[in-house]
Amino acid sequence: MKDREKDFVFDGPFKEYCPMYVEYKRNLGYKFGESSFYSLRYMDDFFKKYDMPTLILNKEMVEDYVSRRGTESPKTQHMRMSLIRQFSIFMNSIGFSFYVHPKELIPISNTFTPYIFTREEITRILKVVDNLEYTPWSKRYHMIYPMLFRMLYGCGLRINEALSLKKRDVDLDNGVLTVTKAKNNSSRLVPMSSSLTHYCREYASKMGFDMYGEGYFYPSRDNGKYNNTPVYVKFKHFMKTAGIFTDSEVGPRVHDIRHTFAVHSLEKMVKDGQDIYCALPILCAYLGHRDIESTEKYLRLTEEAYGLIIDSIAPLYDGVFPEVETDA
Template sequence: MSKIWLIVDDLNYSPRSKNAHFIYPMLLRMVYGCGLRINEALTLQKTNLNLNNGIVTVKKAKNNTTRMIPMSESLTVYCRYYVKKMVFDMDKEGYFYPAPDGQKYNSGSILCGFRKVLREAGIIASDSTNPRVHDLRHTFAVHSLEKMVSEGQDIYCTLPILQTYMGHRDVESTEKYLRLTSDAYSNILNSTTTMYHDVFPEVREDE
């Protein structure tokens, strides 16, 4: 993630997309920092953000749900910086991430730009599967679980909180993030062994 921030924070102005060098750093930070689905972020209206209390309201998301998401203080501060650079009137309707024509960005266009950022950051998949913008949402979930466990929180209590924050319909959708490698996240696996030892079996290398 540090490599990604270094690249997006150093993007140059482009006449073809004059605000892209402001939009990409903000968009990727919000997808990662709030665990948003990419289309949830791209459909955000300026009026969906309350930067006084750091709350993002995601309306008509997957399963036709609406949820309110508190942002970290650092992300809220960055949002205010972004609003200043974009010269936004936050009381007026309009996309928070406007495409060059003022309409909603196409997620495919964002993916192309994201892959360029990954190449420049030297983040290349070892197989044919390239990282997606949506994978930042997965990274958010994994990092959140790791942080909560490292702070000594009960994983049994924190999973429903993460479920609600991410907009999952049920906790089973959130539990998939416990399928981690024991080498990288042994602290999470150890904390869940007694609860899920029959749920997540060992995976052979050839699987």
Template sequence: MKLADAVARYVEHKQSMGMRFHTERRTLKSFCQWLGETDLAQIEPDPVRAFLAGTGPVTRFWQRKHEVLAGFYRFAVARGYVTNSPLPRTVPKPSQHFVPYIFSLAELKRLLDATESCEHSRGAMTAATCRTLLLLLYGTGLRISEALSLTLADVDLDRAFLVVRESKFYKTRLLPIGPDLQGILSQYLARRPGDRAADSRFIVSRTGTAVSRAAAEGTFCRLRQHANVLRHDDARYQPRLHDIRHTFAVHRLVSWYRAGADVQRLLPHLATYLGHVNIAATQRYLTLTPELLGEASERFERYAMGGHHD
């Protein structure tokens, strides 16, 4: 059996069980492209290891690719397509734990100021669209795919909430938004190009068409360089558009500490707002920054010295 045929059967099997399987399908498609037109039974360990290795140090991405291929080969072996798996038995540890970048308020302002550069480029997004997308992500903590998937019907500006439909975990949720973001989205809507059909995307390109994730991330990369927002540690990646979601979570926690709120009680609400299935997923977003650590330490010091545990 050809590799591509076995992959197609595996993807169809997973999706028939109700799984989206989009990311895994892309990984398997890359695997097919890497090996070309070949029989599944003829695949040797060396090209598989080369596919997993990619370039650069071992990262979490290596492990994700390994997990996808491991699931595929379990499926193939169970159905007799092959007798064994060519995957390496030892899974190396990543060279370093990936730490998301948390933007400072000054950096966010520089990014917003840099959106004016979109008017002088050949990019798909106008300055108003770039600015609105950044503020939407920072004001709600949406995943970039969720923000770009919003339709006009999903943005209820009269009642100040967004409808996020069937996101990562097949759940639809309502997100209330504050008056500042409500005003920003209203201003964008008034100038937004394109048609006004209810199922049209809210965030659109210069020509009124949907904005792809690749286009949004490419635009952000140029904005980041223009605004001189860079990592100066040894991290493999520069600040990403998705890091705005992490920044939203950390900044929200800092503001709760400063307001004297009961953070432990509010964490489940933050998890629900972010669309996480549990608090543990939210806690992974809460990268310790000097600002957050300082607020938490001050809260603990007051508690340890006999003050109120608020």
């Protein structure tokens, strides 16, 4: 990606500050890929039409930039609003006085619904990966995928968090993962169940790992970091083999395993009698969210879990809302 970045030349009014903004975002733990460079360069180019003796972004200029363009999707407009807001915040942090587009004016789409796998579907996927055959072109492929998908479902990790694990990050004695440089540049400890810890030990033994040595827990063929692209491709194949979706369907994503972990975990905590308001902060910390609101929005409940959760908090509302009598 570093070589590709040479192709992105900023020559608008903010050309001096765009590279600084990229570095700022990366230092916060955000990825800044090719599409982000395109968006930033478009923003810089957009303001060439303004005569700026001194650098400024006022309300009129920002509203011009974020205004709806023809038949573009709300998502595209939303991304433009978020970019100009974050850029203004950055510029103000280094001494400017730019207009910051209000966060409450950025529309949030609630149309996306993640796919929540049933426990039976998870079992079918694991059965498929457990029966992968040895292939000469990827000698550890049949061992990596059963371990990887068990960890994704058992710990709710993001795919890049799992693939970035080094061997030293997996404590096989205490059953704890150390997730470093996760989203938002955060780190956290992730305890594993005893059964998953046992599976990790067996996996490490089969792979011939020195767990105190260097290297990735999920190594590529050249012992580097395993790329997430083949995981996405193989996951669709695994689901098709498991009979979860057909070629004519878009199908669930790898990230939906994380959603599924969250839903199944909360459902289990409720079944175990835990207070919902105690369960959510625990899940928030485990998933690596910055705040409880992120967990509440992230957690899309299955119909089964929804009923359990509503039942668990119903006593809290008892007597708060008076019954409304209607004529039969």
